[in-house]
Amino acid sequence: xxxxxxxSASLFQERLSKGLEPxxxxxxxxxxxxxxxxxxxxxxxxxAAHGSQSQTNQSGEYRLGTAAANETGQAAPQGHDGFDxxxxxxxxxxxxxSHVFAVWDFMSLVKTLQQRLTCIRTPWQPPxxxxxxxxxxxxxxxxxxxxxxxxxFASHFELYLIAMEEVGANTRPxxxxxxxxxxxSSISAAMARTQIQPATKSFALNTMSTLSRExxxxxxxxxxxxxSVIPLMFEQVLKVTSKLHAPTFNWYxxxxxxxxxxxxxxAGWKLLTxxxxxxxxxxxxxxxxxxxxxxxxxxxxxxxxxxxxxxxxAASIVTAAVG
Numbered sequence: 001x002x003x004x005x006x007x008s009a010s011l012f013q014e015r016l017s018k019g020l021e022p023x024x025x026x027x028x029x030x031x032x033x034x035x036x037x038x039x040x041x042x043x044x045x046x047x048a049a050h051g052s053q054s055q056t057n058q059s060g061e062y063r064l065g066t067a068a069a070n071e072t073g074q075a076a077p078q079g080h081d082g083f084d085x086x087x088x089x090x091x092x093x094x095x096x097x098s099h100v101f102a103v104w105d106f107m108s109l110v111k112t113l114q115q116r117l118t119c120i121r122t123p124w125q126p127p128x129x130x131x132x133x134x135x136x137x138x139x140x141x142x143x144x145x146x147x148x149x150x151x152x153f154a155s156h157f158e159l160y161l162i163a164m165e166e167v168g169a170n171t172r173p174x175x176x177x178x179x180x181x182x183x184x185s186s187i188s189a190a191m192a193r194t195q196i197q198p199a200t201k202s203f204a205l206n207t208m209s210t211l212s213r214e215x216x217x218x219x220x221x222x223x224x225x226x227x228s229v230i231p232l233m234f235e236q237v238l239k240v241t242s243k244l245h246a247p248t249f250n251w252y253x254x255x256x257x258x259x260x261x262x263x264x265x266x267a268g269w270k271l272l273t274x275x276x277x278x279x280x281x282x283x284x285x286x287x288x289x290x291x292x293x294x295x296x297x298x299x300x301x302x303x304x305x306x307x308x309x310x311x312x313x314a315a316s317i318v319t320a321a322v323g
Contacts, residue, residue, distance in 0.1 A: 009273045012283040019287055023294040024229050032301040033236035035308055036091045093169040094308045098200040100174045103160045105207040109222045112211045114140050132274050135267045163249035199303020206296040216275035220286035223268030225293020231261035
């Protein structure tokens with residue numbers, strides 16, 4: 001751990017926050033959040049994915065009717081007001097099928113920090129910095145075994161899989177990927193065997209490459225690329241999904257808005273400050289690591305939007321064919 005001078009650390013934090021602000025603001029304003037909803041046009045009654053700039057008909061709307069097919073190609077059940085529930089959830093399913101890999105690789109960031117800042121080997125040795133060990137262990141406790149009901153505990157990743165199944169999202173790719181890892185495949189080999197979108201693959205591989213960097217860089221990616229921006233991003237998502245029937249997913253969002261904003265974010269800043277101290281070089285490296293994580297997140301959201309465009313267009317073609 002580096003020596004910490006409170007005044008110097010505060011100046012470094014302020015400078016770092018200002019340097020990252022444009023990237024964080026761009027993430028907050030990304031169109032992916034608005035496009036999680038398909039809304040009817042008042043005049044035509046047709047449904048449009050908000051924020052899309054492509055794959056539309058002449059009126060600028062996606063033509064989604066009540067006879068659209070689901071992802072298996074079968075006619076989907078009819079929903080409220082004659083609108084297909086499966087089509088209504090199409091953007092959310094698309095989002096979750098990519099985002100689940102970010103939920104998974106997040107735990108690798110957390111566990112890497114735990115491995116380096118605590119002792120999880122035998123024979124046991126006391127940690128070099130007990131406060132840093134305490135901070136990361138508290139975060140791991142919540143992320144890996146949170147309470148979500150009376151006497152019920154699960155990792156946030158497992159709860160995310162439940163949320164995916166609840167809305168009909170496809171969990172096969174992430175489960176196939178995890179099965180390959182359990183069988184001994186490398187991460188790159190497991191991804192090669194998995195039907196995963198290029199942007200999603202790039203995001204996860206970028207996270208994995210971060211794990212080999214210095215501890216303060218891993219912590220910066222964890223804090224500034226995840227914990228400090230997740231509450232703001234998830235608030236944007238929740239504005240849309242709170243209107244959809246996705247109770248577990250909405251609980252997941254609300255839980256992270258609360259715990260990351262009130263507990264994990266502040267704890268992450270304490271941890272990063274202890275790791276960087278008054279070392280200007282370390283703070284510069286932390287900023288670079290954070291920027292890589294934020295650029296990677298933006299590319300992930302861009303990829304989700306591209307896939308969503310293609311899926312909604314495919315659904316509109318099916319609708320036109322059966323109509």
